[in-house]
Amino acid sequence: MHNFTLSMPTKIFFGKSQIDVLGEQIKNHSGTKVLICYGSNRIKESGLLDTITNLLYENNIAYCELSGIQPNPRIRSVRKGIEICRENDVDFILAVGGGSIIDCAKTIAAGVFHDGDPWDFFTDKAKVTDALPIATVLTLAATGSEMNGNAVITNVEAVNKKALRTSMIIPAFSILDPEYTYTVPKYHTAAGTADIMSHVFEQYFSTPEDIFIQTQLAEAILKTTIKYGPVALKEPENYEARANLLFAGTLALNDLLSFGLDGDWAVHVIEHAISAISDLTHGVGLAILTPPWMRYVLDENNVEKLCNLSVNVFEIPSGNNKMEIARQGIDKLQSFFASLEIPARLSEVGIKEDQLEQIAKIAAPSDTIGSFKELNYNDVLEILKTAL
Amino acid sequence: MHNFTLSMPTKIFFGKSQIDVLGEQIKNHSGTKVLICYGSNRIKESGLLDTITNLLYENNIAYCELSGIQPNPRIRSVRKGIEICRENDVDFILAVGGGSIIDCAKTIAAGVFHDGDPWDFFTDKAKVTDALPIATVLTLAATGSEMNGNAVITNVEAVNKKALRTSMIIPAFSILDPEYTYTVPKYHTAAGTADIMSHVFEQYFSTPEDIFIQTQLAEAILKTTIKYGPVALKEPENYEARANLLFAGTLALNDLLSFGLDGDWAVHVIEHAISAISDLTHGVGLAILTPPWMRYVLDENNVEKLCNLSVNVFEIPSGNNKMEIARQGIDKLQSFFASLEIPARLSEVGIKEDQLEQIAKIAAPSDTIGSFKELNYNDVLEILKTAL
Numbered sequence: 063m064h065n066f067t068l069s070m071p072t073k074i075f076f077g078k079s080q081i082d083v084l085g086e087q088i089k090n091h092s093g094t095k096v097l098i099c100y101g102s103n104r105i106k107e108s109g110l111l112d113t114i115t116n117l118l119y120e121n122n123i124a125y126c127e128l129s130g131i132q133p134n135p136r137i138r139s140v141r142k143g144i145e146i147c148r149e150n151d152v153d154f155i156l157a158v159g160g161g162s163i164i165d166c167a168k169t170i171a172a173g174v175f176h177d178g179d180p181w182d183f184f185t186d187k188a189k190v191t192d193a194l195p196i197a198t199v200l201t202l203a204a205t206g207s208e209m210n211g212n213a214v215i216t217n218v219e220a221v222n223k224k225a226l227r228t229s230m231i232i233p234a235f236s237i238l239d240p241e242y243t244y245t246v247p248k249y250h251t252a253a254g255t256a257d258i259m260s261h262v263f264e265q266y267f268s269t270p271e272d273i274f275i276q277t278q279l280a281e282a283i284l285k286t287t288i289k290y291g292p293v294a295l296k297e298p299e300n301y302e303a304r305a306n307l308l309f310a311g312t313l314a315l316n317d318l319l320s321f322g323l324d325g326d327w328a329v330h331v332i333e334h335a336i337s338a339i340s341d342l343t344h345g346v347g348l349a350i351l352t353p354p355w356m357r358y359v360l361d362e363n364n365v366e367k368l369c370n371l372s373v374n375v376f377e378i379p380s381g382n383n384k385m386e387i388a389r390q391g392i393d394k395l396q397s398f399f400a401s402l403e404i405p406a407r408l409s410e411v412g413i414k415e416d417q418l419e420q421i422a423k424i425a426a427p428s429d430t431i432g433s434f435k436e437l438n439y440n441d442v443l444e445i446l447k448t449a450l
Numbered sequence: 451m452h453n454f455t456l457s458m459p460t461k462i463f464f465g466k467s468q469i470d471v472l473g474e475q476i477k478n479h480s481g482t483k484v485l486i487c488y489g490s491n492r493i494k495e496s497g498l499l500d501t502i503t504n505l506l507y508e509n510n511i512a513y514c515e516l517s518g519i520q521p522n523p524r525i526r527s528v529r530k531g532i533e534i535c536r537e538n539d540v541d542f543i544l545a546v547g548g549g550s551i552i553d554c555a556k557t558i559a560a561g562v563f564h565d566g567d568p569w570d571f572f573t574d575k576a577k578v579t580d581a582l583p584i585a586t587v588l589t590l591a592a593t594g595s596e597m598n599g600n601a602v603i604t605n606v607e608a609v610n611k612k613a614l615r616t617s618m619i620i621p622a623f624s625i626l627d628p629e630y631t632y633t634v635p636k637y638h639t640a641a642g643t644a645d646i647m648s649h650v651f652e653q654y655f656s657t658p659e660d661i662f663i664q665t666q667l668a669e670a671i672l673k674t675t676i677k678y679g680p681v682a683l684k685e686p687e688n689y690e691a692r693a694n695l696l697f698a699g700t701l702a703l704n705d706l707l708s709f710g711l712d713g714d715w716a717v718h719v720i721e722h723a724i725s726a727i728s729d730l731t732h733g734v735g736l737a738i739l740t741p742p743w744m745r746y747v748l749d750e751n752n753v754e755k756l757c758n759l760s761v762n763v764f765e766i767p768s769g770n771n772k773m774e775i776a777r778q779g780i781d782k783l784q785s786f787f788a789s790l791e792i793p794a795r796l797s798e799v800g801i802k803e804d805q806l807e808q809i810a811k812i813a814a815p816s817d818t819i820g821s822f823k824e825l826n827y828n829d830v831l832e833i834l835k836t837a838l
Contacts, residue, residue: 063693065465070458076710077453272690274677275698278670286663302660305451309709310663318706321697322464 161205206315473509549593594703
């Protein structure tokens with residue numbers, strides 16, 4: 063186990079009607095003028111936006127809004143948010159939505175203090191030195207962004223999607239009411255489930271080897287998603303399923319699974335390259351890529367780990383032919399994603415063969431990616447071909 | 451799943467040589483005069499105390515000491531610590547040791563601000579309103595006190611051992627170096643392992659029923675202790691074993707397993723009653739009591755949960771006779787504790803039959819205890835008899 067520092071300062075308010083703490087909590091963080099960030103109309107139609115603005119009004123907290131933030135959030139939304147903050151002396155950022163909204167809000171919070179373009183954070187031209195306090199009202203079980211310091215932003219002009227990671231943008235608090243996820247459409251419930259599972263896999267397949275406790279915790283989250291993903295699809299208003307899934311998403315990427323290890327993250331890097339050019343739903347891309355990635359990296363050195371996954375998570379009977387057991391687990395994962403009605407191939411989501419080289423070039427332009435198994439441009443291209 | 455608020459503000463520095471951050475971190479929390487709390491000579495002999503005082507000296511941080519804090523820490527140590535703090539204008543508390551030292555330090559940190567006796571906190575005569583910042587340097591895998599707001603103190607005169615729980619006394623940071631646990635004697639390594647497992651059981655056996663994710667996480671911690679407890683006993687300097695056990699102890703009681711549920715805690719209440727009159731090592735008492743408690747509470751309504759424990763954690767083959775499978779798991783748990791060379795019966799640790807009524811009276815004086823299954827005085831007495 064590597065040395066590590068673990069800090070999880072986000073306070074979580076989980077359950078029905080927890081939104082009631084919003085005003086008091088914002089005031090605890092000295093918020094007087096809030097930028098509410100959101101995306102689609104779902105939170106308007108559900109009445110959540112009205113609930114929030116009423117709560118702010120009752121607590122004498124002023125607010126302005128940034129709406130229309132898209133999935134794969136754009137750097138231009140960040141720029142617009144920063145402008146609104148500066149014009150209105152905003153001192154607190156509230157993200158209402160899923161990971162895209164939260165990531166956009168985080169980058170705005172940091173960008174306000176940067177005398178330059180916020181894309182600089184993603185190209186290592188600038189470091190985050192300060193950020194406005196951030197809170198989130200989560201409406202989708204997926205990214206874990208509600209309890210970590212990550213933000214992923216797409217730059218359409220630069221044809222790139224990149225990640226920022228700094229403790230400065232960890233939310234001060236997050237409100238997680240499983241009922242807010244009742245209205246998530248099937249497609250996004252499925253994609254969110256795949257996203258959670260991919261986060262776990264990226265940390266499950268890692269180095270060094272003496273990470274038994276992390277491995278057990280990772281399997282705990284995987285079993286939860288496998289049990290409740292299908293239930294949430296069939297019964298969108300099943301509280302138990304939505305609650306277990308929602309917090310599985312948080313725990314999958316709040317450092318609980320990553321302490322003391324080097325995650326792999328190659329699948330994420332490849333998926334980011336795909337969605338930079340195609341605006342694919344992140345979780346769908348991950349679900350398509352993960353089984354081909356597993357088949358490609360599987361070898362005699364790591365068969366034990368993939369075999370454990372098969373036995374412990376996918377209930378494949380243990381036995382002597384570990385390579386075969388590992389393959390059966392990968393097949394079962396692919397069947398699971400298919401059962402969630404997620405497309406199985408890149409060609410089904412509009413990716414053409416002649417785009418694969420461009421994707422591989424964005425993903426692995428020169429260095430290798432991944433740590434469980436290092437992959438270069440040619441490896442990535444091979445994986446993309448089998449995923450097509 | 452119940453609504454919950456989750457806050458884990460303690461920053462963890464885990465691994466070899468992490469003690470190097472001590473001075474800087476204390477200064478981050480404005481510490482200028484530190485009370486170092488410790489117990490036995492082990493930290494003197496190992497050189498750890500010298501390392502710490504040198505680091506404080508190098509960082510121009512003054513310090514005074516409270517030594518001789520005992521296992522089952524006494525309220526009189528707390529009183530003495532408060533006196534030292536007041537006389538020396540102490541502004542930061544550093545606990546160096548295991549749970550007993552940390553619990554004593556926490557109570558001192560709160561007691562400094564209380565105009566009265568610190569035992570008042572444990573009898574609901576006073577509430578904690580403020581506390582000095584606390585940090586810990588952990589030397590024993592057991593209580594989880596390094597990342598929570600709990601403190602358990604013994605009052606010898608009142609023949610009682612009681613718990614305090616408040617966010618005010620959650621450590622600001624904790625340093626966990628597995629190498630500091632290399633010198634923990636076999637008996638205390640075993641007792642610590644049992645303590646960790648008992649914390650998990652108290653949360654595993656809980657209500658309501660829709661706590662799948664918490665149950666998976668609890669099983670993850672149990673599997674870790676079952677794998678590494680015996681290794682740490684046989685190879686005290688096995689870093690992998692010590693590291694996995696050490697963080698298992700932290701995660702077993704830092705709210706990661708308790709969110710959204712009502713833990714049982716009856717075994718802890720009974721053990722506290724025993725150690726109030728006998729000074730028994732906490733983990734040993736828990737190991738003795740847990741199997742008899744399980745056998746006593748097992749019934750048709752909860753057989754599923756105990757059966758799951760057998761199958762998922764103790765590798766008992768699943769089958770139709772759930773009651774039998776549940777009993778086999780309890781037997782296997784008892785064998786596991788025996789393999790750690792922990793005494794199996796209260797009579798082996800000096801408890802006499804004529805003390806059982808007194809213990810039951812302290813544990814369940816009027817109300818029932820436990821939530822998974824409520825127990826009254828007579829129930830407790832029955833469990834004690836079978837544990838004798």
